[in-house]
Amino acid sequence: MANVLIYANQQGGNLSSNAREALAFGSSLARSANGETAAVLIGPGAGTAAKEAIAFGAEKAYTIDSPLLAQYQVELYLDAISEAFEKSQSTILVLPFDRKGKDLIGRLATRSSASALTEVIDFKVEEGTVHYVRPIYGDKAYGEYTINRKKAVIGIRPKSHEPASRDENRTGDIIPLKIDLSEEVIVSTLAEKIESALSGVRLEDARIIVSGGRGLGGPEGFDELEALANVLGGAVGASRAACDAGWVPTSFQVGQTGAVVAPDLYIAVGISGASQHLSGITNAKTVVAINHDSEAPIFKRANLGVVADYMSVIPALTKALKKRMGVNTG
Amino acid sequence: MHIVVCLKQVLDPELPPRYFKIDPETNRPDDGVADMVMDSYAENALETAIQLRDKIGGATVTALCLGDEDSEDVLRRALSFTADRAVRVWEDEWENLDGQAVGHILARTIQSFGGADLVLTGYQASDIEEGLVGPVLAEELGIPCVTLASELAVEGSILKATCEAENGYQVIDVPSPAVFTIVSSEKNVPRLPKVKDIRLSRSKPIEELEADDLEIDAERCQPAVALRKVYVPDREVACEFLVGEDGPELASGLAGKLMELKVL
Ligand SMILES: Cc1cc2nc3c(=O)[nH]c(=O)nc-3n(C[C@H](O)[C@H](O)[C@H](O)COP(=O)(O)OP(=O)(O)OC[C@H]3O[C@@H](n4cnc5c(N)ncnc54)[C@H](O)[C@@H]3O)c2cc1C
Ligand SMILES: Nc1ncnc2c1ncn2[C@@H]1O[C@H](COP(=O)(O)O)[C@@H](O)[C@H]1O
Numbered sequence: 091m092a093n094v095l096i097y098a099n100q101q102g103g104n105l106s107s108n109a110r111e112a113l114a115f116g117s118s119l120a121r122s123a124n125g126e127t128a129a130v131l132i133g134p135g136a137g138t139a140a141k142e143a144i145a146f147g148a149e150k151a152y153t154i155d156s157p158l159l160a161q162y163q164v165e166l167y168l169d170a171i172s173e174a175f176e177k178s179q180s181t182i183l184v185l186p187f188d189r190k191g192k193d194l195i196g197r198l199a200t201r202s203s204a205s206a207l208t209e210v211i212d213f214k215v216e217e218g219t220v221h222y223v224r225p226i227y228g229d230k231a232y233g234e235y236t237i238n239r240k241k242a243v244i245g246i247r248p249k250s251h252e253p254a255s256r257d258e259n260r261t262g263d264i265i266p267l268k269i270d271l272s273e274e275v276i277v278s279t280l281a282e283k284i285e286s287a288l289s290g291v292r293l294e295d296a297r298i299i300v301s302g303g304r305g306l307g308g309p310e311g312f313d314e315l316e317a318l319a320n321v322l323g324g325a326v327g328a329s330r331a332a333c334d335a336g337w338v339p340t341s342f343q344v345g346q347t348g349a350v351v352a353p354d355l356y357i358a359v360g361i362s363g364a365s366q367h368l369s370g371i372t373n374a375k376t377v378v379a380i381n382h383d384s385e386a387p388i389f390k391r392a393n394l395g396v397v398a399d400y401m402s403v404i405p406a407l408t409k410a411l412k413k414r415m416g417v418n419t420g
Numbered sequence: 421m422h423i424v425v426c427l428k429q430v431l432d433p434e435l436p437p438r439y440f441k442i443d444p445e446t447n448r449p450d451d452g453v454a455d456m457v458m459d460s461y462a463e464n465a466l467e468t469a470i471q472l473r474d475k476i477g478g479a480t481v482t483a484l485c486l487g488d489e490d491s492e493d494v495l496r497r498a499l500s501f502t503a504d505r506a507v508r509v510w511e512d513e514w515e516n517l518d519g520q521a522v523g524h525i526l527a528r529t530i531q532s533f534g535g536a537d538l539v540l541t542g543y544q545a546s547d548i549e550e551g552l553v554g555p556v557l558a559e560e561l562g563i564p565c566v567t568l569a570s571e572l573a574v575e576g577s578i579l580k581a582t583c584e585a586e587n588g589y590q591v592i593d594v595p596s597p598a599v600f601t602i603v604s605s606e607k608n609v610p611r612l613p614k615v616k617d618i619r620l621s622r623s624k625p626i627e628e629l630e631a632d633d634l635e636i637d638a639e640r641c642q643p644a645v646a647l648r649k650v651y652v653p654d655r656e657v658a659c660e661f662l663v664g665e666d667g668p669e670l671a672s673g674l675a676g677k678l679m680e681l682k683v684l
Pocket of ligand 2: 426427428429459461462465484485486487519522540541542543544545546548549550551552553554
């Protein structure tokens with residue numbers, strides 16, 4: 091038997107979609123281990139979010155509602171979550187391996203002498219033992235892991251699960267935890283926040299994405315992609331090579347270490363299709379590749395392929411679509 | 421100011437998928453055709469460390485690698501980047517270490533140096549991709565950790581890190597000593613070492629340490645997870661190639677196909 095505690099990130103009483111994914115993963119893990127599913131919610135709004143967590147599958151919910159937790163602050167969040175892990179007497183702590191998870195998981199595991207696994211996308215039970223599945227080697231392979239310690243902290247890769255579905259009729263206890271939090275533990279402080287000045291649709295939410303890579307040869311190529319994206323009502327993305335070259339901001343990056351996207355249409359232009367890039371588009375519906383090298387690995391992931399210099403195709407495509415879509419909408 | 425940068429040797433992450441095979445006996449990639457290289461984010465961390473040192477009078481960079489004899493290559497490379505000192509820790513029985521065990525051993529190694537003002541690691545190693553070593557190191561050393569930093573600056577006793585945030589960037593201030601995990605950016609593109617520095621790096625010493633030189637906790641040195649099985653998933657898609665004489669013809673064909681798809 092293993093009880094599972096899920097750290098469900100909330101803001102103003104609302105659960106994030108990563109949190110709902112973690113709830114889906116955590117409750118199915120608890121079910122297969124004959125254990126209980128609990129959630130921990132922290133910060134102002136925790137009480138409201140606790141009800142939500144129960145509606146989304148937790149059997150009970152712990153709350154830590156301190157004004158100190160209003161903003162994310164790594165040292166305070168570590169104290170709060172690790173105390174909740176201890177007090178809930180769970181053996182498995184599940185949290186999303188998102189921006190915060192990347193700060194927290196290794197440290198929570200070290201504090202609790204637990205095993206840590208990150209980027210987990212699935213699990214299976216073999217002969218009573220849980221095997222956790224995670225992509226490795228830049229998504230070229232999958233690895234199955236078992237844990238060697240009594241406790242474990244499991245980080246779920248965002249967008250790898252369907253978020254849990256809501257059921258108003260579910261009930262469960264809400265248990266406020268008294269935890270002594272002290273500002274004295276704070277060592278890292280937020281000095282400045284720079285919101286990216288992205289115009290238009292967020293990559294993660296875009297239905298159509300036009301992405302460019304090193305094959306564009308320079309920042310000017312992205313003007314062409316921008317024009318195409320405008321006609322399509324989509325967003326512009328990029329490979330890491332294009333971001334590292336400074337042609338577009340890092341926030342454009344799609345892939346293992348960039349945005350994980352699941353658009354209806356993904357057009358990859360001058361992108362070779364490295365496994366780390368493809369890792370970000372696993373759930374894209376239709377993939378179109380435009381590349382002058384017919385051997386490029388991107389064509390193994392693409393549904394539609396065009397072997398040509400992108401400059402001879404993209405402006406013409408933008409023009410053709412403008413015309414056709416104009417005709418279509420009447 | 422003493423900067424320690426942790427470097428790992430990994431299978432070349434840019435190896436095309438068609439050459440990537442898993443040996444079912446060992447659960448490891450067949451390294452017959454692949455090069456072993458310095459982990460990519462660790463290389464960004466190394467570049468960051470060297471740039472920082474060059475801005476601060478009297479600062480030094482120690483390159484630290486936990487690995488067998490073959491991984492000396494990454495330390496030679498660090499020396500060719502002009503790192504001041506190179507240290508390799510290894511014990512033959514450390515076969516299947518995971519990020520947590522590595523974090524513990526590296527922390528003890530850094531303590532054996534008398535500590536460091538700055539510890540830099542890559543954000544995530546390009547082979548097993550745990551993203552754990554930096555945060556574990558920080559916890560083991562009892563110092564702060566800032567993850568996903570793309571730029572570092574020192575202002576008096578404060579370290580300033582520009583980091584990826586949920587929607588843009590943030591600047592985090594921490595006092596020294598601290599651990600930073602580094603991501604790639606246009607500011608830390610690894611340099612091409614000078615021929616002279618490559619030559620010099622060959623004759624520089626690499627210090628070697630073993631378990632006995634460190635106060636290691638046998639328990640924490642045990643891997644916390646076990647890799648049971650590795651396989652290559654089949655994800656190939658059948659691609660329909662468009663035909664056409666020239667760009668405009670291909671473009672028109674593609675436009676037609678996209679309209680058919682009804683996603684527009
Ligand atoms: C740890 C790690 C994490 C990584 N994470 C990511 C990630 O999140 N996202 C990511 O994208 N990458 C990531 N990478 C990098 C990845 O391995 C590749 O290096 C990168 O994706 C390559 O980018 P690219 O396809 O733009 O460039 P290249 O591989 O250089 O490909 C350029 C392509 O453009 C084509 N081309 C050239 N000129 C033209 C032209 N005129 N017209 C049409 N086609 C042309 C070429 O044939 C080639 O196929 C990561 C790597 C590591 C090691
Ligand atoms: N064996 C090692 N020796 C030195 N540094 C390492 C080692 N393993 C991991 N690291 C560092 O920790 C970072 C993150 O690795 P990981 O946590 O394994 O994803 C790497 O980019 C390296 O900087």
